[in-house]
Amino acid sequence: MNIEVKLADSVKKAISDLYGVEAQDSQIQLSKTKKEFEGHLTLVVFPFLKVSKKNPEATANEIGEYLMKNEPAISAFNVIKGFLNLTIAPAVWVEMLNGVNATENFGVKTATENAPLVMIEYSSPNTNKPLHLGHVRNNLLGFSISEILKANGNKVVKTNIVNDRGIHICKSMLAWKKWGEGCTPESTGKKGDHLIGDFYVLFDKHYKAELAELQSKGMTKEEAEAASTLMAEAREMLRLWEAGDLEVYAMWEMMNNWVYAGFDETYKMMGVDFDKIYYESQTYLEGKDKVLEGLENGVLYKKEDGSVWADLTDMGLDHKLLLRADGTSVYMTQDIGTAKLRYQDYPIDKMVYVVGNEQNYHFQVLSILLDRLGFKWGKDLVHFSYGMVELPEGKMKSREGTVVDADDLMAEMIATAKETSEELGKLDGCTPEEAFEIARTVGLGALKYFILKVDPRKNMTFNPKESIDFNGNTGPFIQYTHARIRSVLRKAAELGIELPSALPADLTLSEKEASLIQNLAAFPSVVKEAGDNFSPAVIANYVYDLVKEYNQFYHDFSILKEENESLRAFRLVLSENVARVVKTGMNLLGINVPDRM
């Protein structure tokens, strides 16, 4: 049993025996003792003053003495103001470490037969341009949340909805047809998604030029936009696509396939994947039935012009359009359709959408609509909303070409990691393949950790220069500490030192070691907290604290030179378990931790 739970029970019993009152769980506040005070756990006694009818010190002393007598886990206590600091007996710590050591996959639950099924939608790219920095944050969050929910015992289905249709794709197609027909990824040596993205930018360039010319002839901006032949051609292409025109459709399919090949490469490099991919071209017509059904049930209403609306004024929101007067779908209708298909495919208990915070309103509405249309998980769907990633110079705009491309960014991170590693001589004696693998692990670890350690709700500034700093609260620092622990363990194995499966209880250990065990043992509750709050940052900051603490320990003790065999064994077991938890925690963030680097 967890020591804090055990102590909480003892405190409860103390209150009842001493004062004849049953204490509420919320009154028992046990927290880790601050490092400037002596003790391991601190009980705040203020909530008990009313029943003890004594001052804080006297109450704390009374409870402390009761615990000393009746709770064998407590070996000492001291009182400062209203705080009762409890010292836990060394044997309890050793027992705790033995418990961690004996638990396979410590901190990770596996899904049972009837575990809830959570579907997580993330990434959701458009097929007219490559992935950029915003997608990086989305993908990393989505993947990490999936891993965290899995570790909390849920069945998880990772899904991606690819926006593969619409006017933006037609713009790329038109530009390719006009100014690049015959170009392929093979002929240009470009990744497919980059090639298509270039044509999208090209379209915009020509379109802007056309508008400028029209305006120079005296048209207003609006008139020019209406008169643009390029835009008219793009719209015509979309019409042809929707009508199933063979030539347009074939071109669309070919170009999309180039893009998918490019995306696959990016996803693979990033280390994210999906269990099921949906395409909007296959789902965008699906929502209509569901909307018409809602119309029959009276959940929705029709206006005179034939358009279909939802009245959300009772929820403090507005009226929302779901079908245009001509019967075509809008974004919301498509999301309803996708939901319908997904529910046919999987028995969804909970749905999580990883989408930027600019769509908060959309998901508020979607939740209400899915609920009213009869989806049992609609009401409690989670919009995992995250803030914008900005550059120091200002916001990114894809049409202005100032976006940070995901592929370029990853390549840059890896190159920097390689450079730094070489300078420090870390790659000496590695094969080129090993060297690249280490550079990849470190470079991507830096990127992923930098992004995931920040509260997702907050807008963040991505400073490429600072992110490549390998000191401090960074992924590489954590990876490095892990590698050093593995190195010690390797050396111990070479020396023929065997690690016992259980340590004897009669060890004396330092405050630092006790504190480390305490943090280590808290891992499962950290995983739970991260799952409850959908927060990779909770894991990231926990792992950093653990590693930081271990590092101090590491510099204070020379483990292998320790002559007391049981103390040496204890420190090795402790180190090994720190390494295990670090690895598990980092894996929950989608970050690899190598054994050597």
Added chain:
RNA sequence: GGUCGGGUAGCUCAGCUGGAUAGAGCAACAGCCUUCUAAGCUGUGGGUCAUGAGUUCGAAUCUCAUCCUGAUCACCA
């Protein structure tokens, strides 16, 4: 203007179910490699927790107001 976020050290961020003197990292300065990987460790300086009120034994944390900032309020996705 309505709705929803955010505002903590020069910078990037933790802490937010109320608890002790508000913590890390970066940057600056000073130390530490004959010792298991120095991508490290130790120390110093740096704060009206946006502002004001309220609740409380106790507020960065909860409530209200104000200011600043972001997103959104499309028959775009």
